[in-house]
Amino acid sequence: MPFSDTIWDECETWPRERLEAFQLTALRTQLARVGQNSDYYREVFKQAGFDPAELKTLDDIRRLPFTYKTDYVKGLEAKPPFGSFAAVDPVDAVRVHFSSGTTGKPTPVLWTNADIERWAHLYARYLYAQGVRKNDVFQCMFNYAWFVGGLGFTLAAQKVGAIVIPSSSGDTERQVETIFEYGTTYVVGTPSFMAHIAETAQKMGRDLAKSKVKTVAVGGEPGAGVPGTRERIERLWGAKMVDCYGALEFQPIAFETTAQNGPTLAEDFVYAEVLHPDTHEPVSDGERGVLILTHLDKQACPLVRWWTGDVVVKDSRPAADGRTHARLPGGVLGRADDMLIIRGVNLFPSAVENIVRAMPQFTNEYVLVIDDSLKDSNTGFLTGVKLRVELADGSDSETQAQQLAAVLRDRLQVRFHVEVLTPGTLPRTVHKAKRVIYE
Known part of the structure; x- marks a missing residue:
């Protein structure tokens, strides 16, 4: 059950002191489990001389090296097919999702039942923050073939109680007709596809601003944080646009709320650092840096100090709606590797x-x-x-x-x-x- 009329989970409102105390306790437990069960991290901790029991402050995690995508790929090669990062026996996993393969061979990530339930709960929390309720019609336009996001949104919308239309991507004219025929109120997909849908609707003589769609959620690529893109899509759709930020390895990272003041980090799920791309020193709130993430409770394929490559700005001040988890104004501002x-x-x-x-x-x-x-x-x-x-x-x-x-x-x-x-x-x-x- 939701915590209130506007907030799904009480932890969204924890004071910063309580949130950081929770993170420290969760990190000690998680790193002890990871160091014991993951072949990769067992060796990393050994080489770093790191004992999770000695974690006294959140800053102590900086004694550990970054984990890069190349490290993960090498782990797959060392122990195929699921790799040396896994912290559970594959027989105890229930699902595997793959990367898109846009930068190389698709890489697998294992999930346990607990991981999937956590994923669905977090997504539901964010959808609730974006205004999704039981009376909504939710049209998911993310690709379901190999892409991880579509299933996450579907699970979450069902958990909230909305009617879900898993339309996937493609078949653009049918997407438009479905929106009008079934009274879709919430759509989600990539910014590019949302723009393409709008172009197609115009050619069909259909005005999306006259549909019942009230929220256009986007993810998978930059867009919602770009003012020009946001203005254009909101104008064409006649609806509010919100940013949803996740990655295969971290589902989710941060989603925007109806306040549209930047995606809110799931700080009870990930410990986030924002570091200077060259010195690797922490930057202050409001300064650009690379986002580094550590799982606080991921079971099957936990990651420690994952170098996302995404350039962000963090704002740790409480939001006006009572949520206290830090936000990323402007979303992902760019990629450190495509700059x-x-x-x-x-x-x-x-x-x-x-x-x-x-x-x-x-x-x-x-x-x-x-x-x-x-x-x-x-x-x-x-x-x-x-x-x-x-x-x-x-x-x-x-x-x-x-x-x-x-x-x-x-x-x-x-x-x-x-x-x-x-x-x-x-x-x-x-x-x-x-x-x-x-x-």
Whole structure:
């Protein structure tokens, strides 16, 4: 049963002191179990000279090294098929989910019954914070084939008591018709697919702003934290847009509430550090850093000091709605590993997206292109970046290219070579969009 009319779980309102005391106790228990049961971490703890019983403060976890995706892959190779990270016998697991494989071979992650129940409870807590109730019709447009998010949202919406339409991604015109025919009130999918649905609805002569949809939740790629994307999708849908942040290895990490003040971390499930990408020292609230996560109670495949690669800003102040878990204003601001450095300027694709999607003369689609012609012949460093966009109206493409390049140069201090294409030229996606390509 929900804790109140607006809050699902009492722990969402714990004072910071109580929350940190809970985290410290949970870490001691979790690290002791992990060090005993996980082949990988047993060796890591040994090499670091780390005894979980000696964990006196939360900062003591910094005695342990980071865990990177490459470490996880090596663990799979060392002990196939489920790897040396597992802290349970595979016979005690009940499910395996896989990564999307966008950066390499899909990697498996085991789940126990307890993991799945915890997952569903946390997702339900977030959906409740986004306004989902028993009288809602929940249309899940996340892909169900191999992708982890769709099942999590389905379990959660059922737990809250909403009617679930597991429509998955694709079959776009049917998605639109289903929204109107069955009175869908809440939809979830990637930002790219939500934009594609809106484009399709317009072509069908259907105005999504006149549907019953009140909330558009997005995840899987940056978008909701980008003002230009949020404004455009909210305008096209006539609904509030909220950000849902998770990863295969951590389900969930942080979801936005109806307040739209940044995704709220699940701090009773993960211990979060935000560190400088180079010095690896903690940064203050309000400063950008890389998010590092440690499970507090994951059973099958727990991770310790997982380097997410996601650049975020943390705000630990209590929210106006009474929730006390820290928030990530702006969501994921970029990836530490896809950040481009152009003449000393750090450029994230989301910064470009914010500008392009705020300009109505262009469609939602864009792609950044990197090739050798953009590199200094002596140093090999980037001197600029190519940007391909689509024109949404009948204006002059050369004029629009010049104007967009000037705006980008003024705001981002980077030289852009803009190529304006006709609508429909760039590929649409129903899953994660690839915004940086190398030619």
